[in-house]
Amino acid sequence: MISRVVNYSGRSFFIQLVFLIGFVLLLSRLIYIQVFQDEFIKRQLDTRIALESHILAKRGKILDRNNRLLAVDVTGYTVIADLSLFKPKKNEISSLTSLLQINIDKMEKILKRKGHVEIIRHIREEKKIELERLNIEGIFFKQNLQRSYPQREISSHVVGITDIDRKGIQGAELVFNKLLKGEDGGFTGLKSPIGTIGGERSSPKQGLDLKLTIDIRLQSISHHELKKAVEESGAESGSIVIVNPKTAEILSLINYPTFNPSNRKGN
Secondary structure, X not given: OHHHHHHHHHHXXXXXXXXXXXXXXXXXXXXXXXXXXXXXXXXXXXXXXXXXXXXXXXOOOEXXXXXXXXXXXXEEEEEEEEOXXXXXXXXXXXXXXXXXXXXXXXXXXXXXXXXXXXXXXXXOHHHHHHHHHHXXXXXXXXXXXXXXXXXXXXXXHHHOOEOOOOOEOOHHHHHOHHHHOOEOEEEEEEEEOOEEEEEEEEOOEOOOXXXXXOOHHHHHHHXXXXXXXXXXXXXXXXXXXXXXXXXXXXXXXXXXXXXXXXXXXXO
């Protein structure tokens, strides 16, 4: 009877010792990770768990006094190449550069990089469809917004222009940028091997519309008459301003030479 008690006590002590050693080792490992690998763990968690996406807000429209569109946001696309898959042949490179109107040197620089590379921004739907027909592996599209100016050079000096990120840099686009730009939204959440597992979404707030005193019909007449006068007289430039004498509202303001804000290459 005594030997059994002694054997049982010995086994119990051995098991408790094993558990104690295991606990000490586990605690030591936790302390080591917390003290020496804290930054590494944070970086790994941020890259593998945090999920953030940007939701663009539409910029407000610019209208003339009769509600005709002078500036508006339209849907565009960014062309992206996944260089782990994008291995174009010579004829595919030729088709891409021709369709997107980029030079061979730029494409060669892109092919020397790694990861995901932006080839070109703000292409229209019809060009996206043409590019999809080429069926080149490794080409993807990201939807974005692009500023469009339906009246083109007729209203360019009044309306102004935005940069590639739709931030006003001239004319009414610059002066009223805070009013027009709106507020972008976003999504912050968690991702896992099975997909997104929750998060918080903030909706974008569209910018306010801006109505000018300009009458695009008078603006168009002024543009054509001024262009004719400048060219016939051999002048370097000219300007026309039409003002309502009763209200002091500017109905037309045109300068020549002018430019097409939707196609600024060479300007």
